[in-house]
Amino acid sequence: MHTDISKIRWQDALNKRNQEKSLRELKITNVLTDFSSNDYLGLARNTELHNSVKVVYDEATLKNKLGSTGSRLITGNNKYFEQIESYLAQVHQSEAALLFNSGYVANLGVFSTLPQRGDTILFDELSHACIKDGIRLSQADRFPFLHNNLESLEKKIKKAKGQVYIAVESVYSMDGDFAPLKELAALSNKYNAILIVDEAHSTGIFGKNGSGLVCELSLEDQIPIRIHTFGKAMGCHGAVVVGSQVLKDYLVNFARPFIFTTAMSLHSVLSIHEAYKFISQNHHLQCDIKNRVHKFNNLNSSSLSKAISHSPIQIIIIPGNEEVRKSAILLQNNGFDIRPILSPTVKKGSERLRICLHTFNSDEEIDKLCKSLMLTSSLA
Ligand SMILES: Cc1ncc(COP(=O)(O)O)c(C=O)c1O
The missing domain is CATH 3.90.1150.10 (Aspartate Aminotransferase, domain 1)
Structure with missing residues (x-):
């Protein structure tokens, strides 16, 4: 009986979506x-990268296990995680780095764990669903500000309580536009707020060796928390949170989306490492993608009513x-x-x-x- 009611509700919701063409x-x-x-950058389909992942996987000493067998804090940790985390900290110019199973999970980890009751999270209204979901899991007060609008943000900062966290994306996933990172960093500095930048769509594409837009703009010292994901330009999957050693230790101790899940497989860890190495050996990729964007914008600028996007x-x-x-x-x-x-x-x-x-x-x-x-x- 109970199941039937749920089924009707589910079907009604689906029918509504169908009517709304969504x-x-x-x-x-x-x-x-x-x-x-x-x-x-075509990394997911790149045969040279596929081959190099195969070679390192075949050489890896732990390849006798298909899965990682446990969470990082129990049996899932191994030397490859440690190696890649130090490598990623170097690439992204941070003190420390902590891998997560996906960008979605990394954002849940960051936003559900760091801001506490009595704090305030201000987030760009166009933030990705996983930033919003992470924020929902937090005990802090939360308010959206108008997209890329510093005035709207500053007004909200002035009214905010406790430690203020600001959440933005360096490149917005559904719009392709950039956050005004320099100005956001200055504003955060002025009010002692903690700026968190999700670099999902800029990782690999911008910055030396794919380090992202924050590094390209030399803002790494002003932005204490960054999230980089590997399912986009890096061609594989997973994510990393980069920042201080204290941040890493805190997340290891308190971030439930890190603690209570099976660590990623060896193959995934090695793929991420090889993808980064591949980008560092193929600098032309960043120029190639910029040229594609330039060409598309040139062809369309006069004829289509679309905003120019440089991503x-x-x-x-x-x-x-x-x-x-x-x-x-x-x-x-x-x-x-x-x-x-x-x-x-x-x-x-x-x-x-x-x-x-x-x-x-x-x-x-x-x-x-x-x-x-x-x-x-x-x-x-
Ligand atoms: C801005 C942004 N953050 C995070 C994510 C989630 O990353 P992942 O696909 O690795 O879970 C996405 C995915 O589309 C995204 O666009």
């Missing part, structure tokens, strides 16, 4: 030209779930893997096509895409 479904599409994955994430707003879905289908029928981003993932009225550029997208593919986009937007 039903999420799992699909497998891999024959189209990739303009939607987060594999910006690989480009968006074209087509309000309405049905409308944006139709545009995506038209593009998919022309051979491009482009996904619509629907509400409620983004605000109603700001539904969009999210186009991700990659180093492996050829000039011809970008030209063809731009022509199709013009056609599509004139039909929308």
